[in-house]
Every structure is written in C-alpha cells, then in structure tokens.
Amino acid sequence: xxxxxxxxxxxxxxxxxxxxxxxxxxxxxxxxxxxxxxxxxxxxxxxxxxxxxxxxxxxxxxxxxxxxxxxxxxxxxxxxxxxxxxxxxxxxxxxxxxxxxxxxxxxxxxxxxxxxxxxxxxxxxxxxxxxxxxxxxxxxxxxxxxxxxxxxxxxxxxxxxxxxxxxxxxxxxxxxxxxxxxxxxxxxxxxxxxxxxxxxxxxxxxxxxxxxxxxxxxxxxxxxxxxxxxxxxxxxxxxxxxxxxxxxxxxxxxxxxxxxxxxxxxxxxxxxxxxxxxxxxxxxxxxxxxxxxxxxxxxxxxxxxxxxxxxxxxxxxxxxxxxxxxxxxxxxxxxxxxxxxxxxxxxxxxxxxxxxxxxxxxxxxxxxxxxxxxxxxxxxxxxxxxxxxxxxxxxxxxxxxxxxxxxxxxxxxxxxxxxxxxxxxxxxxxxxxxxxxxxxxxxxxxxxxxxxxxxxxxxxxxxxxxxxxxxxxxxxxxxxxxxxxxxxxxxxxxxxxxxxxxxxxxxxxxxxxxxxxxxxxxxxxxxxxxxxxxxxxxxxxxxxxxxxxxxxxxxxxxxxxxxxxxxxxxxxxxxxxxxxxxxxxxxxxxxxxxxxxxxxxxxxxxxxxxxxx
RNA sequence: GCCGACGUAGCUCAGUGGCUAGAGCGGUGCUUUUGUAAAGCACGGGUCGUGGGUUCGAAUCCCUCCGUCGGCUCCA
Numbered sequence: 081x082x083x084x085x086x087x088x089x090x091x092x093x094x095x096x097x098x099x100x101x102x103x104x105x106x107x108x109x110x111x112x113x114x115x116x117x118x119x120x121x122x123x124x125x126x127x128x129x130x131x132x133x134x135x136x137x138x139x140x141x142x143x144x145x146x147x148x149x150x151x152x153x154x155x156x157x158x159x160x161x162x163x164x165x166x167x168x169x170x171x172x173x174x175x176x177x178x179x180x181x182x183x184x185x186x187x188x189x190x191x192x193x194x195x196x197x198x199x200x201x202x203x204x205x206x207x208x209x210x211x212x213x214x215x216x217x218x219x220x221x222x223x224x225x226x227x228x229x230x231x232x233x234x235x236x237x238x239x240x241x242x243x244x245x246x247x248x249x250x251x252x253x254x255x256x257x258x259x260x261x262x263x264x265x266x267x268x269x270x271x272x273x274x275x276x277x278x279x280x281x282x283x284x285x286x287x288x289x290x291x292x293x294x295x296x297x298x299x300x301x302x303x304x305x306x307x308x309x310x311x312x313x314x315x316x317x318x319x320x321x322x323x324x325x326x327x328x329x330x331x332x333x334x335x336x337x338x339x340x341x342x343x344x345x346x347x348x349x350x351x352x353x354x355x356x357x358x359x360x361x362x363x364x365x366x367x368x369x370x371x372x373x374x375x376x377x378x379x380x381x382x383x384x385x386x387x388x389x390x391x392x393x394x395x396x397x398x399x400x401x402x403x404x405x406x407x408x409x410x411x412x413x414x415x416x417x418x419x420x421x422x423x424x425x426x427x428x429x430x431x432x433x434x435x436x437x438x439x440x441x442x443x444x445x446x447x448x449x450x451x452x453x454x455x456x457x458x459x460x461x462x463x464x465x466x467x468x469x470x471x472x473x474x475x476x477x478x479x480x481x482x483x484x485x486x487x488x489x490x491x492x493x494x495x496x497x498x499x500x501x502x503x504x505x506x507x508x509x510x511x512x513x514x515x516x517x518x519x520x521x522x523x524x525x526x527x528x529x530x531x532x533x534x535x536x537x538x539x540x541x542x543x544x545x546x547x548x549x550x551x552x553x554x555x556x557x558x559x560x561x562x563x564x565x566x567x568x569x570x571x572x573x574x575x576x577x578x579x580x581x582x583x584x585x586x587x588x589x590x591x592x593x594x595x596x597x598x599x600x601x602x603x604x605x606x607x608x609x610x611x612x613x614x615x616x617x618x619x620x621x622x623x624x625x626x627x628x629x630x631x632x633x634x635x636x637x638x639x640x641x642x643x644x645x646x647x648x649x650x651x652x653x654x655x656x657x658x659x660x661x662x663x664x665x666x667x668x669x670x671x672x673x674x675x676x677x678x679x680x681x682x683x684x685x686x687x688x689x690x691x692x693x
Numbered sequence: 694g695c696c697g698a699c700g701u702a703g704c705u706c707a708g709u710g711g712c713u714a715g716a717g718c719g720g721u722g723c724u725u726u727u728g729u730a731a732a733g734c735a736c737g738g739g740u741c742g743u744g745g746g747u748u749c750g751a752a753u754c755c756c757u758c759c760g761u762c763g764g765c766u767c768c769a
Contacts, residue, residue, distance in 0.1 A: 131697080243698085245766090252766045259696085406769095413695070525768085596726075623725080625727055625728095628727095655729090
C-alpha cells in the first residue's frame with residue numbers, strides 16, 4: 081500500500097521532471113521554487129523575453145514523458161553552501177543563488193511565516209545547516225531538500241493544468257515569473273476522478289447557481305464588482321441579515337445608521353487613509369472644502385456616535401450594529417463573483433468596553449458565531465490573525481501582546497480548534513477569523529471579531545471610571561457574516577442552492593392542473609389562509625403540462641410543490657411534494673391546508689434544516 | 694495592476710477567410726385543459742464584446758480598449 085509520503089515524493093519529483101522538460105525546450109530558463117501543493121505541484125519559471133502559453137503544454141508533457149520513460153534515477157548529493165552558491169552562479173540560476181544566500185545568512189528561505197511553532201522548528205534545524213542537498217535526474221540538477229522517488233519512471237498519472245503569473249517570493253515589487261501548475265495522482269483512475277470532480281463542482285459554483293436560481297447578476301453597464309440582487313436573492317439577503325441582527329440584539333447590540341459618504345479627514349484620523357486611501361472612491365461636491373469619499377468601512381462613524389456624549393463606566397459596554405454597504409475600488413483582477421466585490425454589505429458592529437469586559441464580550445461573540453453557523457450547518461476553520469515582525473501595525477507592542485493573549489485564551493476556553501497566522505492581523509489589532517472554503521478550496525473569511533486598542537486612542541474616545549478618572553475604551557469590531565455578498569458566495573455553494581425553508585426565496589409553489597375557474601379559486605383560498613403567516617407562496621397557473629410545471633419548481637429548488645386540481649378541491653386536502661434533501665420518507669402525505677401552513681410557518685421560525693412533514 | 698485563457702441570440706453552445714451566421718432551451722402567439730421532472734405548431738430574437746487594421750472578402754487573422762474566468766499581489 082502506497083502512502084502519502086510516496087504521493088508527496090511523486091508530486092515533488094514531477095516538479096523536477098517538468099523543470100527538466102522546460103529546460104530542454106528553453107535552455108535559458110531560470111528557476112524559482114517548485115513545491116508540492118494540494119493535489120499536485122508547480123514550478124516558478126522565468127524565461128526572460130519569451131513566455132510559456134497553454135499551447136506549449138503538449139510539448140512540455142511530451143518531453144516529460146520521454147524523461148519518465150527513460151527512467152532516470154534521482155541522485156542525491158551534498159554541497160557546502162559556498163560550493164552551492166558557486167554552482168548557482170555558474171549555472172546562471174540567479175533565483176537559486178538568492179535562496180542559497182538567504183540559507184547561508186538566515187538559515188531559512190522562508191519569507192512569510194505561517195505558523196510560529198513550525199517556523200521555530202525549521203529555524204532550529206536549518207540555522208545549523210552548512211550543507212545543502214541536490215537532486216539530479218539526467219542533466220537536470222536542482223537544489224532541493226527532497227524527498228524524491230528512486231527514479232523518474234515511478235511517477236504516476238499527471239496533467240499540466242494551468243499557467244499563472246507569480247511574483248518572485250510573493251512580492252509585487254519583484255519580477256514576475258510564470259508558475260506552471262500540474263496535478264498528479266498514483267493512478268490514471270484517481271487523476272480522472274479528480275478532474276471529473278472538479279468539473280462537477282462547477283455546477284455548484286455560486287455564480288452559476290446565482291443565474292440559474294435567479295438570485296443576482298452583474299450588469300456590465302452598472303459595473304464590475306457591483307452585483308445586483310433580484311427579488312429572490314434579496315430574500316436571502318434580508319432573512320440572513322434579520323437573523324444576524326437578531327442574535328446580536330440578544331447580547332445588547334442596538335441599531336445605528338450612518339451615511340455612505342464622509343470626509344477624508346475622518347479616515348486620516350482613524351489611520352485607514354494612509355494604509356488604504358489609494359483604494360477608495362472619491363466623491364465630488366459642488367463646493368467642497370474637504371475631500372469626500374464613499375465610505376470604505378464603518379468603524380470611524382460608529383466611533384463618532386460614541387464620542388457624541390460623555391460616557392460613564394456604567395454605560396459600558398456600548399454596542400452598535402449596522403448592516404450597510406461600503407465601497408472599495410478593488411483592482412479588476414481581484415474581483416471574483418460575490419466573494420470579492422466593490423460594493424460590500426457588512427453586517428458590521430462595534431463594541432466599546434473597558435479592558436475588564438473584553439473577555440466576556442469576546443466570549444459572547446464566539447457563541448453568536450457558533451449559533452449562527454450551527455443553524456446554517458456550516459463548519460468553519462478558526463484562524464487567529466496576529467501581527468508579525470513588520471512595521472505595518474499601529475499601537476503599542478505590549479497592548480498587542482496582551483490582546484493576542486486574550487484572543488487565544490477565549491478561543492481555547494471555547495475549545496475551538498485553531499491555527500495562528502502571523503502577519504494577517506488588521507493594522508489596529510489582532511482578530512479571530514472564521515473561514516469557509518469555496519468549492520475550489522479558496523478561503524473565504526466570514527465572521528470576524530477584532531480587538532482594537534488603536535482607534536479609540538486616535539479619536540480620543542473616553543469614559544469616566546469609578547474613581548472619576550478618564551479612561552480610553554477598547555473597541556471590538558465584529559461582523560457575523562463578514563459581508564453578505566461573500567457569505568452568500570460560500571453559502572450558495574455550501575447548500576448547492578437547496579436553501580432551508582426559512583431561507584428559501586419561494587417556500588411553496590402551487591401548481592394548477594388546469595385553468596378552470598374553480599382551480600384558481602382554490603389556489604386563492606390557500607393564499608388567503610396563509611395571510612398573516614409571512615410565507616412566500618407563488619402560484620403557477622400557466623398553460624403548461626403539470627409535468628413541466630413540476631420540473632420548473634424542482635429546478636428552482638422550491639421546498640414544497642403542491643399540485644391542485646379536482647381531487648384537492650373535492651377533499652380540501654393537499655399532497656405537498658417535498659424537495660428531496662428535506663425529507664427521508666417518500667411517503668405521500670395527505671394534509672389539510674391549515675395544518676400545512678402551520679408546519680411551514682413553524683419550520684420558518686425554528687430555522688429547521690429538514691421537513692417535518 | 695500583473696501572467697495566461699476566453700468573449701457568437703435572454704441561457705447553453707455550434708460555426709477557423711467565401712452565399713442572407715445556426716441549434717436546443719427560454720420568450721411571444723395559436724392549438725391543447727393537462728395529475729407529480731420537458732405537449733404540438735408557428736413567430737420573433739444577433740453591430741458575432743468595442744474601436745481600429747490586414748484582405749477582393751473577416752465571427753474567423755493582427756492591434757487597442759472593455760468584460761469574464763484561472764492564478765499572483767492585495768484584502769480595513
């Protein structure tokens with residue numbers, strides 16, 4: 081039985097084989113790094129003036145197969161770092177030379193720290209390192225820690241998949257290389273399954289479902305990154321927002337309202353302008369003495385509401401919430417369906433509290449997150465986003481240390497599985513990020529409580545403590561969905577468009593068997609009986625076959641479809657057709673109208689995930 | 694913004710230098726009055742993303758811009 085290590089070695093070996101093939105086709109190629117990733121591998125390559133395009137894949141793959149067929153052994157050798165640097169110079173591999181120089185100097189080639197503990201281990205091993213290892217297959221020799229297979233003949237099934245630009249060492253000030261991606265598995269069968277699954281996943285892409293289910297659209301005339309929501313999509317937005325606010329109301333949040341434009345000065349004070357100002361949309365006024373911008377976030381506004389009165393420690397914590405749309409001039413290449421847009425509706429909120437209250441407040445927020453996502457049947461990863469050693473953060477170091485510890489303690493006391501991401505903090509403080517993944521495995525940051533010691537100070541926010549002394553409150557930023565748009569991207573894909581009854585844009589569809597007067601009259605009777613229950617019921621009285629109308633209802637993933645005709649009119653009872661995922665029983669239910677309305681209403685209110693019919 | 698791919702009817706797509714650019718679905722009209730996943734017939738519907746170029750001739754080849762997609766960078 082072959083194990084994960086073998087698969088890993090295989091993918092790694094394929095990266096080398098791909099590089100050897102590229103070197104054969106473009107002898108002047110310069111190589112960056114070539115690691116394994118989920119399901120495959122990539123290699124960063126710089127061809128100077130020329131570029132590789134997807135049409136070249138055939139030739140590269142052909143060359144790779146030649147290398148595989150000739151079954152070249154992977155030969156391990158060691159060099160001292162200095163000898164390795166000499167090699168890199170002679171081989172005209174400047175990127176490798178840079179890596180080796182870093183290894184010599186710092187003992188690591190890492191630029192971004194993902195996990196401090198992991199980095200610690202790497203550091204302790206590598207700082208003692210004075211030799212580096214190389215692997216050679218055929219004429220191709222590469223700096224590499226390994227491990228590799230015994231020989232090129234042992235690799236399984238692979239396919240080159242895509243090509244992308246990638247900045248050397250992930251810095252956009254560095255030259256951009258070309259990143260060649262491939263996927264690889266032990267067998268052709270597994271490779272095929274993987275590619276088929278990928279193809280299937282496309283059917284549940286939120287952009288596709290958004291169109292099919294008539295939820296939202298992006299009109300080129302309105303602009304990219306500016307989604308428009310149809311009546312159906314708006315139901316989802318409104319219902320989710322209602323729930324998001326309801327949960328926070330329970331822990332003391334009050335609604336506030338703020339306008340959508342503000343003076344640039346406001347953000348200069350908060351510290352946002354310096355960091356993000358270039359990505360904002362400015363607003364022109366007829367006689368403006370101040371620069372105005374479309375608001376890109378809401379915290380400074382809420383701070384001004386706090387600052388409008390003198391505050392006592394008795395008033396704290398003060399909690400404001402507001403679901404409102406912010407505007408950011410995201411770069412075109414960064415836009416992505418609903419998950420990255422220019423008009424971002426945040427279910428935003430801010431707590432102003434004393435430092436003693438932080439723990440309790442954070443703890444409440446974590447519970448709210450739990451409840452919300454449990455109701456929606458979504459599992460989220462927990463990431464603690466802390467600062468790194470760079471100087472992109474504001475505020476005193478000791479406050480940061482304190483804040484990070486508080487966050488970690490709360491998460492641990494809640495027994496949540498988490499990981500720490502150094503360098504992912506906001507500039508004003510550390511945060512807990514709850515993360516979902518889309519169908520293609522891309523991370524979507526949803527709920528996020530964030531601690532902030534910086535902004536209250538910059539705005540001079542105060543409260544008077546029990547000794548009559550002025551104190552600065554602490555802020556906790558919090559969004560439960562993050563943004564409604566991004567949340568919907570994750571949620572539509574999570575449910576594959578099969579929304580529970582309480583969220584379904586259309587909960588019940590009545591299908592008439594014929595266009596007789598008494599049939600439509602019966603449909604209206606049902607509608608009348610449902611008045612006051614706040615249900616979303618539609619009638620399909622079109623002149624089409626019953627089969628066709630059922631099909632349309634199914635395609636819209638309506639939870640309950642009810643056919644009405646002579647039989648129902650006579651008995652006064654209906655047989656709701658239940659959407660498949662909502663029920664286990666396939667039995668036919670004959671049910672009175674009032675009873676049916678009551679059940680659907682209960683399911684809406686309790687936010688249940690399955691039908692109780 | 695950068696690298697690569699793509700852009701034909703409302704939707705999904707066919708059409709790779711040569712007649713008036715096609716199909717299915719959807720839409721509209723008529724016929725039909727239907728019983729749990731697609732009734733029949735007819736009719737509409739296109740500046741082939743945009744602007745320019747090459748050519749006797751361009752949806753098709755080249756360039757510009759716009760937009761979409763896959764990555765990179767960024768993400769308050």
